[in-house]
Amino acid sequence: MNIFFLLAIFSGIVIFEVPGLIYRKYWKELIVFFLFLGFAFTISLLAVLGVPLPSPAKGIETVVNFIIKLITGK
């Protein structure tokens, strides 16, 4: 059911954007659009399927703590 919603949303976005781009012959924009949309679709599909995705907040936390350690030497 969730996957159905996801497909509906993403096909909605494609139907909304793509005809205008093809009409104006914006090929480069079209490629970039599909790259970004593909990435968005992949991560949202994984999230919907319940695959645990790495949280960027955790990564940033590790980096920040590492740098603080380097500076203060503790």
Place this chain on the structure above:
Amino acid sequence: MELEGGKINNLQLTFLIIGFTFGSSVIISPGKGAGQDTWLAILAGLAEGLIFAWIFFTLAAKFPRKNIIQINEAIFGSFVGKVISLLYLWYFLHLGSLVLRNFGDFFTGAIYFQTPLIVIIGLTALLAASAVRNGIEVIARCSLLLVPITMFAFIFDTVFLLPQIEITKLLPILELPLKDFLKSSHSAATFPFGETVAFLMITSSLNKNSISSMKRFALAGIIIAASFFVMAAIRNLAVLGGTAKISLYPSYVAIQLIEVADIISRLEVAVSFAIFIMGFLKISVLYYGAVLGTAQILGLRSYLPLVLPIGTIMVVLSIIQFTSAVENITWATEIYPFYSLPFQLVFPLVALILAIIKQNKAGTKKAGEAQ
């Protein structure tokens, strides 16, 4: 071809900055962690934040008609400039997702208990997407209309809360150890005052007459917003006392207590509207910065096709990165003040110093040629 043809003026910039600074700070008080001294921490944070803002608005004034992506390229060269710009784009996107999550958590936690997070976040993002598609001029004009609503809502709440204020609850003042105080004031400087670095994507849209006085108007916006935060912090503390620091959303809890003549009560839902529109402004500005910058780096002819894909990424990011509202707020007070430092202070400062050096070199060269 220019990606963004819209022009805004000084007053719109000031209002947009006020709205942006209000942003998520209307729900999560800045300087949280200072407890009794929150309002002092905000004042100290304002001083620090104004230094940040002075640095990056001076930089923007040196490069009129250029936004941070173009400034980076002009100063750091093509490659290093692009790397720094990519970091900025990530920062805008990530900050946008954090703000989305703050609002999602606030609404699901305080008003719509049964509604899933994704519904609130998705609808907010959709609203912001429509604003971004319409361009900066529309966002700026929205701020002229929406920011006064929030200001009036704030003033009315404060007047209605006057009967409940006990000024003695403000005591004791400055009981906090200096280290903790500095930590909170620094956290207030980076959230929300330093976040106005996102306006480096927007100052390039100022019209001709506004560029020279841009810095004054921008800093005025930050100061006006800060004065509201200080008033809100004093009001919350004087109403809630010691409980102000344990509640996640102190302003909201304080407003719940309003009861005038048995008729005017439960105003918090009306106020949440004012809260929401500020979040909408902040998300729109960050979203706009991320989308426009990406289109610029990739050399696209229009930024419109990127709006929805980047918005979806932002929505997914905001949902996957925290498991709970408390985790979000802890991260915002513990990690965020250090994470945001390169974007708010280091890169703009280095860029400004390099720009001044380059300018002096060019100046002496010219003087030498003239002789």
